[in-house]
Amino acid sequence: MYYPPKQPVMERKRTMAYKALILGEDAAGLLQPLQEAGFAVEAIAGVPDCTAEMARLEKMGPVLLCVAARQVEPAIVSQLHGTLDCELILVGDHKAQSRFAGLVARGIGMYLRQPPELKYVSELLEDIHQDAEAASRKGKARQQTVAMDQFGPLYGSSAPMQDMYRFLRRAASSDAVLCIHGESGTGKELVAQAVHAYSAHGAEPFEAINCAAIPTELVESELFGHEKGSFSGAVAEHLGIFERVGQGTLLLDEITEMPHGIQVKLLRVLESGQFRRVGGEVDHSYQARVIAATNRDPHEAVRSGLLREDLFYRLSQLEVRVPPLRERGQDIVALSRLFVARFDEANDRRLTLKKDAERALLNYHWPGNVRQLWNVIQKACTTARRDIGAPDLPLEDDSAAAGGDSQDSVSIPAGFTLRQAEEVLIKSSLARHGGDKQRVADDLGISLRTLYSRLERYSDNAAR
Known part of the structure; x- marks a missing residue:
């Protein structure tokens, strides 16, 4: 069935570059915001009707495809996405989401929980339209992504995450150097993976290197490689990560821990687009997208002398802060349920979170963020018999962690070295x-x- 836009033609600011196609009844909740945004909408009741009309649908041109995840199989969605010139939105509950998580993690579409949050949907539709207009003007391929409840490997529906998703969606369409900062355990590497998945580099390798975990004398070799015999122990030629990653994405994690001498060389490489292996005489070009990450405030790292100011400016052409878990509200419960479900699937269990456990999780301050939440849930799932209550959660005393009086002590047995x-x-x-x-x-x-x-x-x- 065809639904025209609600806006009268004379009142529209512009003609929509997309038509919208709704597949399945569960996605009908998007009809109103689509119409109000100026989309001409066609609704198809089921998969048989859609597959029968595939030839006609292929001729529609750019389409915003809105699919009811509960009613359509992932294989059909993958076929539609590969056949049609489309942006993809999946709508459904948490059960349906588990079937599509792999597709979304690879940058195919975005997942919106049901019922959709209309204000957020309207903002996303505006983003889609603006990108379609820009692509039409420049003749470039459009991005296949919109920030939703799952963006690549990232999960969360809180306002801070939605804001970050919208930024990351735009960052993925650029090759500018991105600086990601946030507390330990917030998922900075996952943010980098999401940008990679939705970028033009998504089909190429993703490589990450932890600048703090490499001995100082080996950092340059790990980054840029070395020639055989260039130093003691260099018994063979070694390709550095800038060379191995090819046209993919390179994440320089804990960038503020990089030795200053290497920071100078990295700056030169970023500015020239070329590097030289240790002991080599030939310059090599790199084509990778570079992303930097740190668990420090990069501005404070510059002030304290840990990070060179000139390198920071080169690394922060784009900059994003990953919100700590304590700022994400109900995401804490949603993530906890997701982690429990994953544990159930891996271990053939049927566990649930009790209300008192959810309250305890919400009230906790989470110094270790999502990484700590994952560990807490894993331990609780391992020890709980059926339902997980607050006593099953291995949470440290909140007042002690917040800086209050603590009776904690460390016992070191006599005779220890x-x-x-x-x-x-x-x-x-x-x-x-x-x-x-x-x-x-x-x-x-x-x-x-x-x-x-x-x-x-x-x-x-x-x-x-």
């Missing part, structure tokens, strides 16, 4: 701060690089 005592102290501090390595390093008065070095040593000892 200094190295053993150090390991106990570091692991205890990690547990107290929910895995936030930056807070642990600050509390212990050591650098983040030193902390990573110690943790790597403990891991090696455990493997022996």
Whole structure:
């Protein structure tokens, strides 16, 4: 059935570059905002009607395809997306979302929980229209993405996440260097993966390197590679990550921990578009999209001398802050339910969160953010028999974590060596701060690089 736009033709500011196609009754909730946005809408009741009319639909030109996820199989959606010139919105509940999570994580469309939030939908429709107009003017391919409840590997429907999704959608259409900052555990690497998935580099490799976890003397070699015999131990040619990533996306994680000498060389590479292997005499060009990330405030890192100001300006052509979990409201409960569902699927269990557990999760301050939430839920699922209540959640005392009086202490057995005592102290501090390595390093008065070095040593000892 065809539905014309609600706006009279004379009152429209412009002609929509898209028509809208609604497939399935569950997606009918988008009819009103689509009409009010000026879309001409066609609704198709079911998949048989859609497949029978595929030849006609292919001739429609650019289409905004709105699909009821509960009523349509992922294979059909994938076929439609590959056949039609379309933007894709999936609408459904959490059960249907699990079937489409893989498609969305690869940058195919976006998922909107049911019922749709009309104000947000209207803003997204405006974004889609503006992008379609720009693509029409420039003759460029349109992006296949809109920020929704799932954006690539990211989940969340809170206002801070929706704002970030809209920014990331635009950032993905650019090759400008992006700086991502946020607290430990917020998902900065997932943000980078989302930008990669929706960008023109999405079919190419995604590579990440942790600048704090590499010994200082090896950082340059890991970034740019080295020639055989360029230094002691260089027994063969080694390709650095700038070379390995090709035309993909390169994430420089913990960029503020990079040695200053390497920061100078990185700046030169970013400005010239070329690098030279250690011990080499030939310049190589790189074609990757570069993204930097840090768990520090980059402006404060510049003021404190950790990050060169000139490098910061080059890295922050685009800049985004990942919101901490405590600012995301009901996302905490939604993510918890998602993590429980994943545990159930992997372990053939049927667990649920009780209301008191949800209240406890909402009231907690989450110093370790989503990473800590994941660990808490995994532990609770492992120990709970059926329903997960507040007592099942391994949450540290909130007043102690917030800076109040704490009776916590670290017990070090007599006879422990200094190295053993150090390991106990570091692991205890990690547990107290929910895995936030930056807070642990600050509390212990050591650098983040030193902390990573110690943790790597403990891991090696455990493997022996």
